[in-house]
Each structure stands twice: as C-alpha cells, then as structure tokens.
Amino acid sequence: MKGFKDHKNLFNSYIDNFINDLNDNSVYEPIKYFLKLPSKRVRPILTMISSRLYNDDTDYALSAALANELFHNFTLIHDDIMDSSKIRRGNETVHLKWNVNQAILSGDAMQILAYKCLENYEAKIQKKLIEIFNDTALKICEGQQLDLEFEKENELKFSDYIQMIKYKTAVLLGSSLKMGGIINDVNETDLESLYDIGINLGLAFQIQDDYLDLFGDQNLIGKKIGGDIIKRKKTVMYHVFKEISDEDDSLTLDQLYNDSNSDDGSKIQKVFDLFKHANVDVKTKDLVKNYSTKAINSLENLNIVNDKKSELIQICNKLISRDF
DSSP states (O other): OOHHHHHHHHHHHHHHHHHHHOSSOGGGGGHHHHHHHHHHHHHHHHHHHHHHOSSSSEEEEOGHHHHHHHHHHHHHHHHHHHHOOEEEEEEOOOOSOHHHHHHHHHHHHHHHHHHEEEEEEEHHHHHHHHHHHHHHHHHHHHHHHHHHHTTTTTTOOOOHHHHHHHIIIIIHHHHHHHHHHHTTOOHHHHHHHHHHHHHHHHHHHHHHHHHHHSSSSSHHTOOOOTTTTTTTTTOHHHHHHEEEEEHHHHHHHHHHOOOOOOOOHHHHHHHHHHHHHHHHHHHHHHHHHHHOOOOOOOTTTTSHHHHHHHHHHHHHHHHHOOOO
C-alpha cells in the first residue's frame, strides 16, 4: 500500500488539474483560492486508501475522493460565515476576501461540483454513492445546527456534545472511508466496518482539534488560539471540566464564557488556567486515545489481508498524531 504522502501527492496533482479546468467565471475564483490553501487532504486520502484495500488502481478512487474534498470545503466556507471567522488555514476567509454573498454562491457551486464528481461511476455504484452522500450531508447540517444551539446552552450532557461532533465532523470521515469500499462493490460487513473506523477516527480527530484550539501552536494549526472560547463553543474540554468540577468552579466557567465585556486575551488565559489546573488537557488526550483505539479495533473486522490492515493502522495513527 502507498503511504499517506504518496496519496496526498497524487491527489494534489489531480486537484490542481481540476482547478485549472474550471472556467473563468468569477464564481469559481473563491473556489480556486480555497482549494489552494494549505490542507492535509484527510478525507480524500481516506477514500483513496480504503479503495486501495480492494483495488490497486488508485486513480479509480480519485473522483470519489475529490467529491469528499469539495463537499468538506463547501461546508468550511459556510461555517466561516456563520462563525464570523477571519482566518482559515492561516489565510483570510472567503467571505472577507470577497463578500458574504460571493462566499455563499461559490460555496453552493462547490457543493454542486462535488455531486458532479459522482457521475464518473457506473449507475449502480453512483446510486449508492449519492445515497450515502445525501445522508452525510443532512447529518452535517443537523450537527451544525446543534453546534449553533449549544453556544447558548449551559446545561448540556457530554453525550449531547459527542452526538454533535459525530454529525458535524465524524460522519464525513466515515462516509469517506465507506465510499472507497462502495466504488469497489465491497460486501456490507466491510462497508459498515469502514464506516465505524471513520466515525471513531472522526471523533478522535475533532476532540484533538478541540484540544489544539487552546493548547496548540497557532503557527501550526493556522488559526487563533482560544477561538472556540471567544465564540462560546462548548467543546469537549468544557464538558470534561463540567463533569469533574464543583459547583463554584462550574459557575466560574459559565461566567467566563458568557462575559461579553472582558478582554479576549484575558478570558482565554483564565479558561486555560482553569482547565490546566483540573488536568482537562490530560483527560482530553485520553479521550483521543480511547476513540483512536476503537477505530483500530474495528479494522480487525475487515476481510482483507493482515499486511493491508497493519499499514492502514499506521495511517490511522498518523492522522490522529497529525504526523503527515
């Protein structure tokens, strides 16, 4: 099996050709800009990797991989509008570089282009791809709605948070892996295992993102540290802290989150100190490990040779550790 970087290089070459083939209509300019921003290409590479478990022709998976990347980037453009974000991947967001109307329209066009990629497969396979694509798209919308609602709620359960990030983030990793199986007409047992691997990878990946938002390096993650706190997002660390803190500390955290008058830097530092003192950073890393282990365990159910399982395990570990 090819390594992560081999797949990334192949996909980047493919997406460069895709960008060059877009016509000169200005609706595509934000799309070209956004697709050229630094990106790990996690979702398309997962599709390519899962396809290669059953088919040595890596090129065969490129259209499905591109569909996942286009759809993911479409959601990011719209997320940035809803979150009033200024920076994406270390660069100016589309709605600021152009305007909100342009960002919405170009995002919509990117979504349509994602569906057009699925036209490259035969009718029977295309039907299955569209079914999972539609199901995934609706779940992402549900997850985004929950995320918006949770910003205003203080009394949330940890399970509510997990459901939200499962729909908002993990389902697209699950469908990315499953689509690599679908295009190769894989049996239902393997398809469900691929999906489970992706879901648990997605949960681990999002929890790691929550961690990096406060405890990461701004130069490495490409966005301002503590942005989730300023936006009053109830990330995994908020819920972990709530579960282990007493009533006074819990109230202090809510007061910090709801205080719209304090300096952003001061608020971030105070929350950082609360979390650090309660070992929330350590407990969050434990959750990442827990979901990563679940993903690896699901690999054992795949009907593939052990060599391919071991190499896929290595790639999963690289994704979680961000070693790619």
